[in-house]
Amino acid sequence: MPLPLMPKATAVWLVDNTSLTFDQIAEFCGLHPLEVKGIADDEVAIGIQGRDPVPDGELTREEIERCVADPKARLNMAASEIPRPKARTSGPKYTPVTKRQDRPNAIMWLLRYHSELSDAQVSRLVGTTKPTINSVRDRTHWNMANLKPIDPVSLGMCSQVELDEAVTKAHKRLRSRERREARERARSDRDTAAATAEKEPVVETAILQRAPVEAAPQEPLEIVTSAQEVDKEAPAEEADHSVESVFGSTPAPAAPEPEPTADVFGTTDRPSEHSGPAADGEGAEVAEDEEESRT
Numbered sequence: 186m187p188l189p190l191m192p193k194a195t196a197v198w199l200v201d202n203t204s205l206t207f208d209q210i211a212e213f214c215g216l217h218p219l220e221v222k223g224i225a226d227d228e229v230a231i232g233i234q235g236r237d238p239v240p241d242g243e244l245t246r247e248e249i250e251r252c253v254a255d256p257k258a259r260l261n262m263a264a265s266e267i268p269r270p271k272a273r274t275s276g277p278k279y280t281p282v283t284k285r286q287d288r289p290n291a292i293m294w295l296l297r298y299h300s301e302l303s304d305a306q307v308s309r310l311v312g313t314t315k316p317t318i319n320s321v322r323d324r325t326h327w328n329m330a331n332l333k334p335i336d337p338v339s340l341g342m343c344s345q346v347e348l349d350e351a352v353t354k355a356h357k358r359l360r361s362r363e364r365r366e367a368r369e370r371a372r373s374d375r376d377t378a379a380a381t382a383e384k385e386p387v388v389e390t391a392i393l394q395r396a397p398v399e400a401a402p403q404e405p406l407e408i409v410t411s412a413q414e415v416d417k418e419a420p421a422e423e424a425d426h427s428v429e430s431v432f433g434s435t436p437a438p439a440a441p442e443p444e445p446t447a448d449v450f451g452t453t454d455r456p457s458e459h460s461g462p463a464a465d466g467e468g469a470e471v472a473e474d475e476e477e478s479r480t
Contacts, residue, residue: 187262188214188215189213189214189236189238189243189244189262190236190241190243191236192214192215192216192344193214193216193224193230193233193341194230194233194234194235194236195213195214195235195236195238195243196210196211196214196216196220196221196224196230197224197230197233197234197235197236198235198236198237198238199213199214199238200221200224200225201235202235202237203249203253204253205249205252205253205260206256207221207222207225209252209256209258209259209260212259212260213244213259213260213262215344215346216344216345216346217344217345217346217349219345220338220344220345223338223339228339229338229339229341230341231339233341242263243262243263244260244262244263245263248260248261248263278309278310278311278312279312280311280312280342284340284341284342287335287340287342288311288312288313288317288342289317289321289326289328289332290332290333290334290335290340291310291311291335291336291337291340291342292307292311292313292317292318292321293321293332293333293334293335294334294335294336294337295307295310295311295337296318296321296322297334298334299348299351299352299355301352301355301356301359302351302352302355303355303358304318304319306351306354306355309351310337310342310343310347310348310351311337311342311343312342
């Protein structure tokens with residue numbers, strides 16, 4: 186859709202002289218609805234003189250009245266025989282001399298609130314150079330003490346549509362970078378898993394070789410106290426050892442010594458333990474011998 190020759194000046198005139206909605210004015214002038222709202226609140230396009238599009242043949246009174254009656258209708262550019270100027274598509278963006286001193290302020294605002302923008306995008310939006318952007322980012326700018334962040338849209342250095350497009354492209358670039366990094370991490374994980382899988386058969390073979398030894402049942406360990414050990418060993422000792430094995434064989438009983446039948450004085454205190462005729466004869470002989478010795 187073709188745009189008016191001076192979009193912001195046309196928007197200023199439409200805001201001040203018509204009751205069109207912000208969306209209708211923004212679509213006709215190629216601006217953002219918030220930018221049109223800023224114009225209505227005297228926050229954007231301060232000092233810009235409004236331009237009537239009717240005398241220049243860009244818009245008709247009937248078209249304005251039709252869109253005022255229907256808020257959902259769109260303004261259509263009137264047909265004109267005057268050739269439209271071609272929009273410049275390449276080359277550095279021109280910044281008026283009166284606004285060049287506000288470039289560092291706009292750069293500071295973009296770096297603070299839209300850090301996802303690249304240096305090339307900031308340079309295209311504000312019309313500055315990368316050394317200036319780096320000096321503001323590193324806080325080495327010669328006028329750093331007097332800088333303050335200001336929205337470049339309010340300064341007139343870029344439109345809200347251009348800023349939104351740049352922010353959208355920056356977000357897409359970040360998402361694509363995250364997806365690329367995720368794919369690289371997944372690829373590295375697969376390579377690591379494949380390298381680990383090549384070493385696993387050797388480990389499994391070693392485990393299978395050790396499996397019969399490890400799978401052999403083990404007898405449960407029984408904890409035996411000292412008292413139980415003595416009780417278990419006692420019957421074995423009694424069965425193995427006997428009196429003969431410890432003290433030797435029992436000796437034969439010695440023959441009893443004969444007790445004297447008469448004391449020192451020749452009297453017999455107690456009868457002899459031997460009985461029978463032989464014993465009586467021997468006693469008689471002994472008595473005779475004693476009598477002879479006395480005489």
